[in-house]
Amino acid sequence: xxxxxxxxxxxxxxxxxxxxxxxxxxxxxxxxxxxxxxxxxxxxxxxxxxxxxxxxxxxxxxxxxxxxxxxxxxxxxxxxxxxxxxxxxxxxxxxxxxxxxxxxxxxxxxxxxxxxxxxxxxxxxxxxxxxxxxxxxxxxxxxxxxxxxxxxxxxxxxxxxxxxxxxxxxxxxxxxxxxxxxxxxxxxxxxxxxxxxxxxxxxxxxxxxxxxxxxxxxxxxxxxxxxxxxxxxxxxxxxxxxxxxxxxxxxxxxxxxxxxxxxxxxxxxxxxxxxxxxxxxxxxxxxxxxxxxxxxxxxxxxxxxxxxxxxxxxxxxxxxxxxxxxxxxxxxxxxxxxxxxxxxxxxxxxxxxxxxxxxxxxxxxxxxxxxxxxxxxxxxxxxxxxxxxxxxxxxxxxxxxxxxxxxxxxxxxxxxxxxxxxxxxxxxxxxxxxxxxxxxxxxxxxxxxxxxxxxxxxxxxxxxxxxxxxxxxxxxxxxxxxxxxxxxxxxxxxxxxxxxxxxxxxxxxxxxxxxxxxxxxxxxxxxxxxxxxxxxxxxxxxxxxxxxxxxxxxxxxxxxxxxxxxxxxxxxxxxxxxxxxxxxxxxxxxxxxxxxxxxxxxxxxxxxxxxxxxxxxxxxxxxxxxxxxxxxxxxxxxxxxxxxxxxxxxxxxxxxxxxxxxxxxxxxxxxxxxxxxxxxxxxxxxxxxxxxxxxxxxxxxxxxxxxxxxxxxxxxxxxxxxxxxxxxxxxxxxxxxxxxxxxxxxxxxxxxxxxxxxxxxxxxxxxxxxxxxxxxx
Numbered sequence: 001x002x003x004x005x006x007x008x009x010x011x012x013x014x015x016x017x018x019x020x021x022x023x024x025x026x027x028x029x030x031x032x033x034x035x036x037x038x039x040x041x042x043x044x045x046x047x048x049x050x051x052x053x054x055x056x057x058x059x060x061x062x063x064x065x066x067x068x069x070x071x072x073x074x075x076x077x078x079x080x081x082x083x084x085x086x087x088x089x090x091x092x093x094x095x096x097x098x099x100x101x102x103x104x105x106x107x108x109x110x111x112x113x114x115x116x117x118x119x120x121x122x123x124x125x126x127x128x129x130x131x132x133x134x135x136x137x138x139x140x141x142x143x144x145x146x147x148x149x150x151x152x153x154x155x156x157x158x159x160x161x162x163x164x165x166x167x168x169x170x171x172x173x174x175x176x177x178x179x180x181x182x183x184x185x186x187x188x189x190x191x192x193x194x195x196x197x198x199x200x201x202x203x204x205x206x207x208x209x210x211x212x213x214x215x216x217x218x219x220x221x222x223x224x225x226x227x228x229x230x231x232x233x234x235x236x237x238x239x240x241x242x243x244x245x246x247x248x249x250x251x252x253x254x255x256x257x258x259x260x261x262x263x264x265x266x267x268x269x270x271x272x273x274x275x276x277x278x279x280x281x282x283x284x285x286x287x288x289x290x291x292x293x294x295x296x297x298x299x300x301x302x303x304x305x306x307x308x309x310x311x312x313x314x315x316x317x318x319x320x321x322x323x324x325x326x327x328x329x330x331x332x333x334x335x336x337x338x339x340x341x342x343x344x345x346x347x348x349x350x351x352x353x354x355x356x357x358x359x360x361x362x363x364x365x366x367x368x369x370x371x372x373x374x375x376x377x378x379x380x381x382x383x384x385x386x387x388x389x390x391x392x393x394x395x396x397x398x399x400x401x402x403x404x405x406x407x408x409x410x411x412x413x414x415x416x417x418x419x420x421x422x423x424x425x426x427x428x429x430x431x432x433x434x435x436x437x438x439x440x441x442x443x444x445x446x447x448x449x450x451x452x453x454x455x456x457x458x459x460x461x462x463x464x465x466x467x468x469x470x471x472x473x474x475x476x477x478x479x480x481x482x483x484x485x486x487x488x489x490x491x492x493x494x495x496x497x498x499x500x501x502x503x504x505x506x507x508x509x510x511x512x513x514x515x516x517x518x519x520x521x522x523x524x525x526x527x528x529x530x531x532x533x534x535x536x537x538x539x540x541x542x543x544x545x546x547x548x549x550x551x552x553x554x555x556x557x558x559x560x561x562x563x564x565x566x567x568x569x570x571x572x573x574x575x576x577x578x579x580x581x582x583x584x585x586x587x588x589x590x591x592x593x594x595x596x597x598x599x600x601x602x603x604x605x606x607x608x609x610x611x612x613x614x615x616x617x618x619x620x621x622x623x624x625x626x627x628x629x630x631x632x633x634x635x636x637x638x639x640x641x642x643x644x645x646x647x648x649x650x651x652x653x654x655x656x657x658x659x660x661x662x663x664x665x666x667x668x669x670x671x672x673x674x675x676x677x678x679x680x681x682x683x684x685x686x687x688x689x690x691x692x693x694x695x696x697x698x699x700x701x702x703x704x705x706x707x708x709x710x711x712x713x714x715x716x717x718x719x720x721x722x723x724x725x726x727x728x729x730x731x732x733x734x735x736x737x738x739x740x741x742x743x744x745x746x747x748x749x750x751x752x753x754x755x756x757x758x759x760x761x762x763x764x765x766x767x768x769x770x771x772x773x774x775x776x777x
Contacts, residue, residue: 058168061085061161063210066148067092068125068132078126083147085111085161088168111165113173113667114139116702118721119155119347121316123148131155132316135162138702153284154211156347161210163699170667239692240571240583241678241741247274253427254434260410261684271410272684273426274402275433281440282395283385287353289436289446290381291345293321301435304428311340311364315722318344322365325374325425338371344730346723349700350693355381356685356730377429379403380688401433404684526590526757531656536625538649541594545620546645548595549773559766564593567758570676570743575755577748586743586758590658591628591646593760599641600772604633606715607706608643611775615645616711625651626662627711628760630744635719636732640772646744646760657753661746662712669705670698673714674747680763682738689727690740696747700724732769740764 062084070076082093084105091105120132130148133155137143149155246263253275261272279286292298293308306324313319325337342360347353359375367373379402386396405426413424440446532538553561567586574584595615599608609616609629616627626648634640652659661672676694679687697703702720706713718724731738741763748756 058087059085059161059164059206059208060087061158061164061208061210062098063154063158064096065158065211066125066130068130068146068148078148081147083158085165088165088172090162090165111162111169112137113166113169113665115162115166116720117159117162119159119316119723120146121722122152122313123316124313133158138704149211151284152287152347152353153282156284156351157210161208166667167671170665170671173665173667240676240694241692241743242569242571242585243678243687243692244680245272253431254438256430256434256437258430271405271407272402273405273410273430274400275430276398276400277433277437278386279397279399279437279440280394281397281446283351283353283383283397285395285446286383286397286399286436286440287345287355289440290355290383291343301432301439303431303435304425311362315726317346317722317726318342320360320362322362324371336371337374338368339374339376340365341376344689344726346726348691348693349695351385352691352693353381353383354688354691356689357381358685377403377405377426378685379429380685382688399433399436401430402684402688403429525587528590528650531590531653531658531757532648532650533653536650539623539625541620541624541647541649543592543594546594546615546618546647548597548615548643548645550596550598550767550771552596553763553765556765560768560771561765562593562596563763563765564589565741565761565763567743567761569678569680569741570758570761572745572756572758573748573754577754577756578751584755589646589743589758589760591648591760593644593762594647595645596762596764597641597643597645598767598772599643599775601639601641601775604635604639604715604717604719605641605775606631606704607713608641608715608775609706609708609711609713613775614643622710624710625649629711629713630760631713631715633715633717633719634728634732635725636729636769639719640769641775642764644744644760644762657746657748658759663707666698666703666705669714670703671696672747672749673698673703674745676743676745678741678743680739680741682740683734686730686734686738689730694747736766736768738764738766 062082065081065083067079067081068077082096084091084093084097088111090109090111092107093103093105095103097103114137116136116138118134118136120134122129123132125132125148128150130150131152131154132146132148135145135147147158149158244263245261247259248262249257250260250273251258256275256277259274259276261274289297289301293310295307298305298308304325308321308323311320311322320340320342322340323338325339340360340362341357343355343357345353345355357376357379359378380400382400382402384398384400386398388394388396403426410426413426551561553559553563566588570586571583572586574582576582597614599605605611608614608631609627611617614629615621616629621627624647628646628648630644630646632642632644634642652662654663661669673696674694675697676692677690678692679690697716700721701724702717704715704717706715718728731740741761743761744759745756746759748754
């Protein structure tokens with residue numbers, strides 16, 4: 001099979017991309033349109049500010065990607081394509097339309113409300129490593145398509161672009177009319193009201209270019225040492241749940257800090273130590289450097305490993321690596337050391353990369369003659385971009401390398417002189433952060449930000465009128481547009497006359513760059529009369545009459561149980577969040593947790609509230625004004641369903657945020673349904689994997705909503721995401737020793753919706769998988 005570099009050369013004939021970066025403009029981080037739970041305060045492009053209205057304008061995203069798949073005769077293809085997103089529409093070209101005015105797209109479609117976007121991780125394509133994004137219809141998963149990018153950063157930004165397009169579709173759906181007419185309304189208006197289209201065209205258009213030109217794209221995939229840096233901006237360094245770690249700086253080495261977790265001394269089980277450094281590069285770039293196993297590049301910053309070799313790779317987010325230690329770190333008997341370890345990586349919705357490294361075994365690498373097989377220290381890498389002031393033209397990120405040591409050994413090294421500590425492998429491992437910092441500092445190209453955003457006149461040479469779609473079926477969604485096979489000669493573009501348009505470039509400034517302090521100001525209790533119907537008197541119900549299969553805990557020492565903690569362990573958006581990004585401590589939940597079911601099921605089960613054994617179907621349940629049912633579908637062998645029941649003592653106020661969520665569209669729910677996790681007690685690596693950042697579940701995994709009678713059920717398919725499956729698999733391995741807190745809330749995005757409030761909480765205390773009750777059909 002051809003190498004990636006030879007894949008469809010003619011597609012790059014459109015020439016270099018035109019340069020749209022303004023001299024003295026802000027950095028590439030402006031190119032992000034954040035789709036995460038809480039990272040949007042930095043460069044906020046809220047739907048109300050981006051869509052609807054002649055003066056508002058719309059966003060357009062464009063750049064080169066690979067269109068990959070299997071054609072009708074079973075041959076794999078990999079074509080270089082130019083992707084262009086305008087509002088809710090997507091177009092795919094063979095050449096850059098900026099350089100070839102008037103060409104028509106070879107594929108086009110609309111981002112529909114049922115389209116899901118999933119990052120499949122890294123995959124070998126034509127002997128090159130690419131990061132793959134899959135599109136599918138959550139109502140018909142046979143409709144699929146895939147594109148690929150050379151770096152994780154570019155893949156992330158395309159996912160954010162598609163999320164932004166879905167927000168445009170949500171705006172269209174909110175404008176009234178039947179579902180089909182809603183998706184066609186913009187095209188209909190263009191046909192019947194040309195003057196309005198002309199006025200709309202004079203609005204501002206925000207262009208975002210993702211990645212570099214096609215030649216650079218080909219070079220990157222054939223040699224990842226090129227590192228096409230993508231920018232990253234993420235919100236502050238603090239999570240959304242309060243952690244118990246207490247870090248103390250115990251040493252500084254080569255300009256980096258070594259810190260020890262002194263909280264509770266880890267009960268003597270092990271010492272947690274981390275090295276922290278600020279690096280002048282984006283998180284995307286650093287992630288690529290750490291993951292790269294190329295010997296020549298590794299030698300430039302990694303002082304401890306001599307050689308690393310990829311043994312096996314799974315699902316795009318997990319691989320197994322074999323390595324040897326550098327000869328200078330040998331025992332006094334001069335024995336050679338080798339090791340095998342696994343790497344799992346994922347990117348949170350806040351943009352932070354996490355890499356988990358643990359000892360492993362693999363049949364392809366049995367013990368080697370002349371080497372002593374050793375066990376590596378469990379460790380994690382966390383790479384988080386730092387928000388910068390307006391006008392900054394560089395990227396910065398914070399690298400944290402965390403290791404677990406035996407307590408006795410760490411205390412001995414800490415007390416001994418520096419010279420002795422510097423001869424140990426733990427020192428060399430901690431020094432990897434210093435090596436990264438110096439290596440990146442010595443290679444300015446690694447700090448280059450490639451994503452560019454400008455704001456210009458709506459009348460441009462690539463401004464594609466929505467009427468272009470009126471000759472095709474606008475209802476075709478983008479997974480349909482890219483699921484087909486290789487383009488034939490019939491896809492050749494037709495050239496149309498299109499007059500040149502003069503661009504008006506405006507320097508884009510950040511909306512906000514201040515990182516809020518971790519204010520522990522406590523939120524006031526949610527306004528019950530605002531969210532629940534004030535005209536109906538509250539009913540009194542006895543929680544003891546509701547019993548789930550998982551019992552309620554009596555106290556903190558009880559296990560295999562649940563309790564309902566307050567919201568004080570979680571940080572939520574305050575009243576002034578849109579202005580200063582300030583968060584406040586949560587208060588008591590709005591809804592009351594009345595029961596928890598822990599079911600064992602053969603296959604993932606939706607609409608569990610309709611099951612005769614569900615408390616919603618009980619006489620007591622039918623009398624409740626409103627019940628929110630959260631069904632967390634856990635993939636395992638067997639599968640599990642953790643079902644949470646939250647009750648209100650009054651009906652929901654139809655005009656409140658909760659009312660709009662309960663009776664709203666699935667797209668609105670996906671964009672607002674937020675969960676904050678926190679592992680209160682448990683293995684530190686599981687804590688790092690789960691994190692404490694808010695997650696919009698509808699954007700991370702497939703969520704289905706079922707509204708009927710007095711309840712709303714949300715079925716959360718954790719197995720729909722490979723990253724979520726990886727994390728939940730790690731959690732299940734330690735679940736009997738974990739105390740997990742979850743907070744559920746509806747994300748506030750408008751001034752009138754602030755401050756946020758916590759909808760419900762739950763604490764799961766050392767749950768035993770074998771205690772799950774079999775749910776019969």
